[in-house]
Amino acid sequence: METRRIRNFSIIAHVDHGKSTLADRLLEVTHTVEDRKMRQQLLDNLELERERGITIKLVPVRMNYRSREGVDYVLNLIDTPGHVDFSYEVSRSLAASDGAVLVVDAAQGVEAQTVANAYLAVDQGLAIIPVINKIDLPSAQPDVVRGEIEEVVGIDASEAILASAKEGKGIGEILEAIVSLVPAPSGRRESPLQALIFDSVYDNYKGVICYVRVFNGVVRTGQAVTFMATGLNYQIEEIGVFRPQMEPVEELGAGEVGYVVANIKSLTEAHVGDTVTDSRAPAQSPLPGYRKIKPVVFCGFYPIEREDYPQLREALEKLQLNDSSLFFEPETSTALGFGFRCGFLGLLHMDIAKERLQREFDVELVATAPNVVYHILRTDGEIQEIHNPADLPEISRVEEIREPLIRITTFVPTDYVGKTMQLCQDRRGAFVSMDYITPERVRLVYDLPLAEFIIDFHDRLKSVTRGYASLDYEQRGFQAADLVKVDVLLNEEPVDAFSFICHRDASYHRGQTVVRKLKELIPRQLFEIPIQAAVGKRVIVRQNVKPLRKDVLAKCYGGDITRKRKLLEKQKEGKKRMKQIGRVSVPQEAFLAFLDVSSDGE
Numbered sequence: 001m002e003t004r005r006i007r008n009f010s011i012i013a014h015v016d017h018g019k020s021t022l023a024d025r026l027l028e029v030t031h032t033v034e035d036r037k038m039r040q041q042l043l044d045n046l047e048l049e050r051e052r053g054i055t056i057k058l059v060p061v062r063m064n065y066r067s068r069e070g071v072d073y074v075l076n077l078i079d080t081p082g083h084v085d086f087s088y089e090v091s092r093s094l095a096a097s098d099g100a101v102l103v104v105d106a107a108q109g110v111e112a113q114t115v116a117n118a119y120l121a122v123d124q125g126l127a128i129i130p131v132i133n134k135i136d137l138p139s140a141q142p143d144v145v146r147g148e149i150e151e152v153v154g155i156d157a158s159e160a161i162l163a164s165a166k167e168g169k170g171i172g173e174i175l176e177a178i179v180s181l182v183p184a185p186s187g188r189r190e191s192p193l194q195a196l197i198f199d200s201v202y203d204n205y206k207g208v209i210c211y212v213r214v215f216n217g218v219v220r221t222g223q224a225v226t227f228m229a230t231g232l233n234y235q236i237e238e239i240g241v242f243r244p245q246m247e248p249v250e251e252l253g254a255g256e257v258g259y260v261v262a263n264i265k266s267l268t269e270a271h272v273g274d275t276v277t278d279s280r281a282p283a284q285s286p287l288p289g290y291r292k293i294k295p296v297v298f299c300g301f302y303p304i305e306r307e308d309y310p311q312l313r314e315a316l317e318k319l320q321l322n323d324s325s326l327f328f329e330p331e332t333s334t335a336l337g338f339g340f341r342c343g344f345l346g347l348l349h350m351d352i353a354k355e356r357l358q359r360e361f362d363v364e365l366v367a368t369a370p371n372v373v374y375h376i377l378r379t380d381g382e383i384q385e386i387h388n389p390a391d392l393p394e395i396s397r398v399e400e401i402r403e404p405l406i407r408i409t410t411f412v413p414t415d416y417v418g419k420t421m422q423l424c425q426d427r428r429g430a431f432v433s434m435d436y437i438t439p440e441r442v443r444l445v446y447d448l449p450l451a452e453f454i455i456d457f458h459d460r461l462k463s464v465t466r467g468y469a470s471l472d473y474e475q476r477g478f479q480a481a482d483l484v485k486v487d488v489l490l491n492e493e494p495v496d497a498f499s500f501i502c503h504r505d506a507s508y509h510r511g512q513t514v515v516r517k518l519k520e521l522i523p524r525q526l527f528e529i530p531i532q533a534a535v536g537k538r539v540i541v542r543q544n545v546k547p548l549r550k551d552v553l554a555k556c557y558g559g560d561i562t563r564k565r566k567l568l569e570k571q572k573e574g575k576k577r578m579k580q581i582g583r584v585s586v587p588q589e590a591f592l593a594f595l596d597v598s599s600d601g602e
């Protein structure tokens with residue numbers, strides 16, 4: 001394949017601006033998939049993705065396109081995920097592309113992730129093709145949006161294509177623009193092989209499948225290759241392209257995008273960002289890789305039944321095969337027994353992992369409230385990273401607790417600016433900047449502790465702005481703060497899984513809300529259960545769950561045996577979802593009580 005006939009591009013957009021719909025149209029128009037096979041949003045593979053309408057994994061699809069001038073091209077569409085938790089994966093797919101179609105909703109205009117994604121593309125030096133989508137909507141304002149793209153994103157939008165992915169308008173123009181504006185790949189077939197692994201997935205039959213973009217040289221079946229970062233050697237067993245199902249080919253040359261299979265057993269061997277080269281004639285240096293990103297949100301996963309621990313471990317291992325950003329390590333909780341501390345890129349990532357474990361691997365688990373990672377400066381001068389509040393060292397050995405910060409950018413209608421600023425301030429935010437996008441819309445930038453963000457910031461922002469605000473965030477390192485650990489005691493015993501770290505000023509309020517919430521959630525039992533919150537040795541809040549007086553069966557004095565059995569069954573069901581902590585049965589929701597803390601009118 002001649003490189004001048006290849007175009008590698010991505011589509012980037014704010015969530016819901018129509019990226020997937022547009023991708024579907026492109027596949028349709030280029031006859032990449034037959035109409036009858038055309039399933040809506042074909043690129044979103046996982047069942048969960050379809051349900052939630054978000055894209056997580058990238059699938060690079062190859063299309064054939066004959067231009068209006070009658071020239072045949074191969075277009076590789078490298079899909080990008082659309083959620084802030086996954087912006088890292090966006091930059092990965094952009095590194096494999098030479099151009100990006102920037103989709104902006106004609107009614108909504110430029111939003112936070114439009115800008116964030118466009119900046120990523122600009123940073124990579126990609127050609128950007130602005131597309132104003134949804135022009136079929138009565139509320140579409142293409143001219144206003146064009147102005148916003150120029151003003152806010154800072155790119156020329158005079159030639160922006162007006163499109164309706166829904167009605168199939170403007171699709172031809174987009175394809176023509178890709179051919180004429182996205183540069184052909186610059187590599188050479190004659191040079192030593194350099195292929196970038198930009199994603200990898202685990203397949204039960206083939207092992208690891210690496211998605212690659214060949215920058216230089218040619219990769220062939222049977223070839224001996226070396227992965228430059230790990231230094232590991234393999235023999236290529238299969239090479240192919242996605243159309244969109246896997247289709248083997250003989251070779252992939254400079255500029256091409258596809259997959260390689262090489263009997264790789266584990267995803268940990270196939271680092272995303274690594275360079276594949278020829279073992280016999282290796283390239284001098286690897287391609288620029290990616291920054292490895294570290295999980296920032298952690299929580300504990302525990303099996304409901306103790307004996308399900310090996311099953312949970314196996315499920316996590318399998319899940320990790322397909323999600324290399326998932327982190328887990330064994331941990332023991334005095335309250336919950338043996339489990340795992342798991343790390344995620346964000347809350348959505350955590351939710352998805354939890355759901356997949358339950359749905360695909362059929363594991364019943366208790367998830368503890370999420371927390372962020374902390375850096376502890378100890379009095380001995382060492383810095384200790386902790387993933388669990390329960391691991392905080394003795395306070396006498398702690399010089400300083402540092403927490404992760406993020407910089408959030410929100411686009412908000414002017415009417416809601418006051419409330420948004422209030423929300424940020426309540427969450428210990430530090431104002432960074434504010435500017436007008438249009439007379440009606442403002443861009444607000446704040447630095448916030450990540451811990452304040454993960455509780456429910458996004459939901460609160462949506463509710464105070466009636467869904468009109470859009471949000472993006474980036475990590476900004478660590479900062480010391482006056483933080484304390486709040487312990488929760490159940491029946492006089494501290495329950496490690498309930499401990500949390502928060503700002504000293506918020507400790508009383510949060511302790512109070514957690515205790516109140518637990519009191520509601522923990523069913524009455526035959527004895528009184530005191531629930532307390534304490535900072536160090538000092539109890540700051542106390543409430544009691546009153547003892548139960550009546551027997552559940554007392555109601556059934558009529559002796560109706562089926563009714564009695566039903567009640568007992570029900571009780572058994574209820575028990576199943578309970579976790580026994582000492583003498584107290586605690587329902588799963590209780591472990592998330594912390595998440596509700598902030599909704600209590602802070």
Ligand SMILES: Nc1nc2c(ncn2[C@@H]2O[C@H](COP(=O)(O)OP(=O)(O)OP(=O)(O)O)[C@@H](O)[C@H]2O)c(=O)[nH]1
Nearest residue numbers: 015016017018019020021053054082134164165166
């Ligand atoms: N009216 C109208 N609706 C559209 C158009 N394009 C997409 N939509 C609708 O907009 C919604 C979001 O479209 P998607 O294609 O799922 O958006 P997306 O950007 O891929 O979303 P993520 O995958 O979450 O990033 C869907 O309900 C689409 O049917 C369009 O041209 N006109």
